[in-house]
Amino acid sequence: MERRGSNLPRVGDYNQLLVLDLVRSSEHISRVELSQRTGLSGQTVSNIVRRLVDAGLIEEAGRAAADTGARRTMFRVVPQGQYSVGLHIDPARMTLVLLNLAGEVEDRASIATPFTDGPEDVLEAIVGAVTELVRSRKIPLHRISGLGVSTPGPIMADSVVGPPNLRGWGVVRLRDELENRTGLPVVLEKDTIAAATGELWAGGGSLANFAFIYLGTGIGAGIVLGGEVMRGASDNLGEIGHLSGDPDGPRCYCGGRGCIAITCAPVHLVSAAVEAGILPRVNVEDHLAVEKSLGRLCALAGEGDERAQAIVDKSARGIARAAGKLANVLDLDTVVLGGPNWSALSPSYLRVAPPITASLLTVRDVHTVDVRGTALGEDGGAIGAASLVMSTMASARSEHLLLSPRRMQ
Numbered sequence: 001m002e003r004r005g006s007n008l009p010r011v012g013d014y015n016q017l018l019v020l021d022l023v024r025s026s027e028h029i030s031r032v033e034l035s036q037r038t039g040l041s042g043q044t045v046s047n048i049v050r051r052l053v054d055a056g057l058i059e060e061a062g063r064a065a066a067d068t069g070a071r072r073t074m075f076r077v078v079p080q081g082q083y084s085v086g087l088h089i090d091p092a093r094m095t096l097v098l099l100n101l102a103g104e105v106e107d108r109a110s111i112a113t114p115f116t117d118g119p120e121d122v123l124e125a126i127v128g129a130v131t132e133l134v135r136s137r138k139i140p141l142h143r144i145s146g147l148g149v150s151t152p153g154p155i156m157a158d159s160v161v162g163p164p165n166l167r168g169w170g171v172v173r174l175r176d177e178l179e180n181r182t183g184l185p186v187v188l189e190k191d192t193i194a195a196a197t198g199e200l201w202a203g204g205g206s207l208a209n210f211a212f213i214y215l216g217t218g219i220g221a222g223i224v225l226g227g228e229v230m231r232g233a234s235d236n237l238g239e240i241g242h243l244s245g246d247p248d249g250p251r252c253y254c255g256g257r258g259c260i261a262i263t264c265a266p267v268h269l270v271s272a273a274v275e276a277g278i279l280p281r282v283n284v285e286d287h288l289a290v291e292k293s294l295g296r297l298c299a300l301a302g303e304g305d306e307r308a309q310a311i312v313d314k315s316a317r318g319i320a321r322a323a324g325k326l327a328n329v330l331d332l333d334t335v336v337l338g339g340p341n342w343s344a345l346s347p348s349y350l351r352v353a354p355p356i357t358a359s360l361l362t363v364r365d366v367h368t369v370d371v372r373g374t375a376l377g378e379d380g381g382a383i384g385a386a387s388l389v390m391s392t393m394a395s396a397r398s399e400h401l402l403l404s405p406r407r408m409q
């Protein structure tokens, strides 16, 4: 359902956000259409449109004939009018994207996540990378609406609480720390939820009931039902690690057997390959080294090494079974696979997983379940985080811009 506006004056920011969002998602749109779709009065829409034009966020895009015979002025977004930065923190690697107002990625960067105890080195690396990305494109700071951060959970309010794959983190007030150090407003989101958000927007309305299964150092899921990203009681929805992917698998500390957290995560595939003599030994606490070893294992599988193929395919079967369970519980028609390890895993997973997940669907006489790879590539989490900050802050920042037009740098 489309969001509706309010004509009360104090909700001006929210209305401006609605109007900007609609212009962003349309190729071009008139004041009359904006008024019809938001429920705002013609006068309110005219005022907002004028403010957005003055702020350089939207512009006139010619005139089009209306049903009445009158010609209406059309508006479209100015891509370079506003930017947001998306950051995805994976324990192995951090990815950054610079997204413009039209939702296009203008630049990206990827750096190794510092492999040290505690968050200090990671925070410093983030600040350095964000600064470099913005400076290299010569974008004035006031044109950056904010920094969206996609992080491993669990999260609580504006903090990350002891993420299992980030050593020595404990409770880190990530939002405050990054706001203070970058000077940008920061939005914090769990990685799986950010990835699902990115996928939902990239789908342009074609996906409404799906799970995004995130394959990184850890495994989690983001869930979208009825076109809405689900969040749960504490924004931590999607802990699927203890779904079983193998009823005959090893006993897990949770009491189950063959949980995907202890059988399908990269460290388990790499350990199995080392054990079998396929890969050289690796420090399993060094997430980037594990990620590289996983890439090597998948490459060997692709070259026809049967033992490598067996290890990767087994993990694909595990994920496929877990995906089938999710599809049954939530009545999903699509499962999207993605995350930092997706390009390495995709040849095996796209061959093995779809028929298994489809065969497990209890309601398969009613509808099917489509298992597919992400539309956003490995930057999905960062793009999702950047989209989120754009939709929540672009408008509020532009208002601020109009009130104090001085440059912040």
Ligand SMILES: [Zn+2]
Pocket: 241, 242, 243, 252, 253, 254, 255, 256, 257, 259, 261
């Ligand atoms: Zn378990």
